Amino acid sequence: MARGDILVAFSDSIIFLFPFSNEEVDLATLWAEETLIEDNLILDILFLAYYESLCTCNSEQWKILCSLYKEIFSRVFSIHRMATSYEARTSLYHSKVQLLLILVETLDLENLLQMVHDEVPFRQGHCVFTLNDIQEMDAMISSFSAVDTEEAGPLILAWAVFICLISSLPEKQDPIVLMDIDHVGYVRQAFKAESLSYILKILESDVLKDSDGPIAGYRSVLRTLVSAFMASYEITQQLDDGTLGLILDIICKIYRGEESLCVQFWDRDSFIDGPIRSLLNTLEVEFPFRVTKLVRLLSALCEGTWPAECT
Incomplete structure (x- = not known):
């Protein structure tokens, strides 16, 4: 099945009109459960x-996914009314998280971090979006209200990081386009919506614990988002204890139990983990202050033989 066919299949499935009468409650519940599993x-x-x-x-395609995400958490589809069982509600939440992580992944923050790190000009990089594309995508993001819907917070945060990284690249053809986008304002909006708390909630959910899906991949996307956020806004230098504790909670839950991510963290050539390594270095320099936070972080980063030796 081609990528476009997959996207159409999901769109058709989630928008599909409810085919049962009000009397067929049991059948409707089963239909909702099976549809959402699919x-x-x-x-x-x-x-x-x-x-x-x-x-x-x-x-x-990104705008289609973004529109579907907005409509799902806005509860406009008939599937929401039918998702009454625990299994259906869990699968519906799972779908929201999956869509969010797909949207974040397709912003390609890892590639942008590499471009910023290597000082690659925007026109010579491998960003699939043009400045005109970014304007249109920003119009969609600006229609979100993170204050009213917590699900919008992490996507708005990811978009702010994306714009910040793009703005940091040299030799942009039309820098005014990016100057008109207030990425700092997006960060403030995301923080008002407690986007970091929502990310932590995702990590504590069954989606990233007991799911049969690509859990390591999902955690990797969140790792990249957090790392890119820290790099973009130099978070390590301006953390209060509350925000630091929240970011540490997120980082620990991302790495704990994921040997591949821990191995990558201790690889000094891994630029993606660089901002998180900087946070670790900061905690080490401040020793014995914040010793509890230091121990928590180190314990989360020791999964596997080599990472355990590094810690």
């Missing part, structure tokens, strides 16, 4: 297609 599988496949770089996501 949606979860479709989104796992779509995520892997992007995460494994089997295909790229252009602006039109």
Whole structure:
């Protein structure tokens, strides 16, 4: 199944009109459960297609995904009314998280971090979005209200990081386009919506614990988002204890139990983990102050033989 077919299949599934009468409650519940399980599988496949770089996501596809995400958490589809069982509600939440992580992954923050690190000009990089694309995508993001819907917070935060990184690249053809986008304002909006708390909630959910999906990939996307956020706004230098504790909670839950991520962290050539390594270095320099935070972080980063030796 091609990427476009997968996207159409999910869109058709989630928008599909409710086919049962009010009297057929049991059948409706079963239908909702099975439909949402199918949606979860479709989104796992779509995520892997992007995460494994089997295909790229252009602006039109990204806007479709963004629109679906907004409509799902706005509860406009009939599937919301039918998701009354615990299983259906869990699968629906799973779908929201999957869509969010797909949207974040397809912003390609890892590539942008590499471009910033290597000082690659925007026109010579491998960003799939043009400045015109970014304007259109920003119009969609600006229609979100993180204050009213907590699900919007992490996406707005990711978009702020994306714009900040793009703005940091040299030799942009039309820098005025990016200057008109207030990425700092987006960060403030995301923080008002407690986006970091929502990310922590995702990490504590069954989606990233007991799911049969690509859990390591999902955690990797969140790792990249947090790391890119820290790098973009030099968070390590301006953390109060409350925000520091929250970011540490997120980082620890991302790495704990994931040997591949821990191995990557201790690889000094891994620029993605650089901002998080800087946080670790800061805690080490401040020793014995914040010793509890230091021990928590180190304990989360020791999964596997080599990481355990590094810690």
